[in-house]
Amino acid sequence: xxxxxxxxxxxxxxxxxxxxxxxxxxxxxxxxxxxxxxxxxxxxxxxxxxxxxxxxxxxxxxxxxxxxxxxxxxxxxxxxxxxxxxxxxxxxxxxxxxxxxxxxxxxxxxxxxxxxxxxxxxxxxxxxxxxxxxxxxxxxxxxxxxxxxxxxxxxxxxxxxxxxxxxxxxxxxxxxxxxxxxxxxxxxxxxxxxxxxxxxxxxxxxxxxxxxxxxxxxxxxxxxxxxxx
Amino acid sequence: xxxxxxxxxxxxxxxxxxxxxxxxxxxxxxxxxxxxxxxxxxxxxxxxxxxxxxxxxxxxxxxxxxxxxxxxxxxxxxxxxxxxxxxxxxxxxxxxxxxxxxxxxxxxxxxxxxxxxxxxxxxxxxxxxxxxxxxxxxxxxxxxxxxxxxxxxxxxxxxxxxxxxxxxxxxxxxxxxxxxxxxxxxxxxxxxxxxxxxxxxxxxxxxxxxxxxxxxxxxxxxxxxxxxxxxxxxxxxxxxxxxxxxxxx
Numbered sequence: 001x002x003x004x005x006x007x008x009x010x011x012x013x014x015x016x017x018x019x020x021x022x023x024x025x026x027x028x029x030x031x032x033x034x035x036x037x038x039x040x041x042x043x044x045x046x047x048x049x050x051x052x053x054x055x056x057x058x059x060x061x062x063x064x065x066x067x068x069x070x071x072x073x074x075x076x077x078x079x080x081x082x083x084x085x086x087x088x089x090x091x092x093x094x095x096x097x098x099x100x101x102x103x104x105x106x107x108x109x110x111x112x113x114x115x116x117x118x119x120x121x122x123x124x125x126x127x128x129x130x131x132x133x134x135x136x137x138x139x140x141x142x143x144x145x146x147x148x149x150x151x152x153x154x155x156x157x158x159x160x161x162x163x164x165x166x167x168x169x170x171x172x173x174x175x176x177x178x179x180x181x182x183x184x185x186x187x188x189x190x191x192x193x194x195x196x197x198x199x200x201x202x203x204x205x206x207x208x209x210x211x212x213x214x215x216x217x218x219x220x221x222x223x224x225x226x227x228x229x
Numbered sequence: 230x231x232x233x234x235x236x237x238x239x240x241x242x243x244x245x246x247x248x249x250x251x252x253x254x255x256x257x258x259x260x261x262x263x264x265x266x267x268x269x270x271x272x273x274x275x276x277x278x279x280x281x282x283x284x285x286x287x288x289x290x291x292x293x294x295x296x297x298x299x300x301x302x303x304x305x306x307x308x309x310x311x312x313x314x315x316x317x318x319x320x321x322x323x324x325x326x327x328x329x330x331x332x333x334x335x336x337x338x339x340x341x342x343x344x345x346x347x348x349x350x351x352x353x354x355x356x357x358x359x360x361x362x363x364x365x366x367x368x369x370x371x372x373x374x375x376x377x378x379x380x381x382x383x384x385x386x387x388x389x390x391x392x393x394x395x396x397x398x399x400x401x402x403x404x405x406x407x408x409x410x411x412x413x414x415x416x417x418x419x420x421x422x423x424x425x426x427x428x429x430x431x432x433x434x435x436x437x438x439x440x441x442x443x444x445x446x447x448x449x450x451x452x453x454x455x456x457x458x459x460x461x462x463x464x465x466x467x468x469x470x471x472x473x474x475x476x477x478x
Binding site: 125127128130131133134135136137138141145146149150153 | 286288311312314315317318319321323325326327328329338339342343384387388391
């Protein structure tokens with residue numbers, strides 16, 4: 001027990017080492033939050049192009065580009081994409097690493113979100129679309145007022161899951177020497193030569209954040225379900 | 230049932246071909262629908278009657294042929310079909326109410342967004358329509374809380390809220406429990422009596438006889454026979470029609 005206490009003090013109290021965790025958490029949350037927004041924007045655009053092509057046969061070239069994007073992004077590891085963006089694309093530039101991480105994780109998430117949105121759009125009964133069009137709404141208005149609100153509700157659980165995955169995926173940010181939560185714990189380990197407590201603390205913090213986020217999604221889901229059919 | 234002879238919809242030699250020619254859903258259909266008419270379209274399943282109806286507002290695009298609505302060629306690429314659809318109400322077999330919106334919002338969505346009516350005006354008119362069908366107390370309910378017959382009556386007044394010049398009905402009672410068919414047909418009869426131009430695809434022969442001004446029999450993608458209900462039902466000429474009527478009457 002005394003041993004545990006000593007280790008705890010050494011890992012977190014001495015030299016204010018807990019700062020590595022809190023500062024790392026801040027970086028992790030910042031990357032995740034902004035990457036989620038970027039991912040939703042990219043995913044939304046890709047999904048609109050893909051489903052418009054599926055429904056109307058228009059936007060052939062844009063659809064091919066979107067397909068290539070989705071295939072490449074989903075077919076390669078995110079950590080490789082992160083390193084390519086940092087060391088290759090912005091290799092000769094002095095650029096904020098957090099920005100690079102947001103870009104890499106946002107672009108990556110966008111490909112997954114696109115397929116989530118698209119499956120949501122395609123899951124809405126064709127009759128809904130026809131009802132909208134027969135009232136005189138054009139394609140865009142029908143999408144906006146009738147299809148999207150229902151699709152969003154249907155994909156919310158999948159979307160929530162994607163955000164949880166994204167939050168955890170940012171743990172590879174250390175590959176471009178970003179001090180996120182995981183890296184913070186790892187730095188403590190390298191200083192104190194104690195692996196157990198720092199990594200346990202890191203895992204615990206991820207777990208708590210995921211649980212909070214899961215709770216938030218389920219609250220939102222319940223609100224939207226009020227109008228369920 | 231007043232027809233003043235003015236042609237509202239004109240269909241000219243329309244063909245609809247699916248699956249690279251394997252299915253000829255419409256095989257040279259021509260017809261004129263005049264203002265005030267209640268045209269009932271009957272025929273066996275797969276006869277093309279629904280495709281015919283759905284091509285009138287271009288939910289199905291004809292492969293060849295032309296359709297004129299109020300004198301405008303709506304099959305032309307240059308025509309803004311959305312504008313014309315506002316004047317053609319459509320009622321579906323499966324109601325297609327918007328499940329994420331309340332009844333009142335279902336009715337007011339198009340008038341507010343497309344006719345630029347104020348929310349207050351649109352809701353006032355919607356309440357009057359709801360009163361017409363006796364469903365005022367459902368204004369703030371969601372579609373899931375309604376019976377099939379109630380849903381279909383709401384779907385009808387949702388179309389009426391756009392003040393259409395013609396109403397298209399695609400088997401409006403086929404998905405209903407038998408005891409709910411009556412309430413929907415009553416509303417449709419009322420519309421007919423008030424002079425609404427209607428095209429109705431249905432299996433309700435009683436409705437055709439009672440309020441139809443003209444009955445069309447379709448088979449194999451063609452109009453095989455048409456006429457006033459009395460003549461149509463009592464003295465069918467076409468053997469296919471005689472056969473069809475003997476099976477359903």
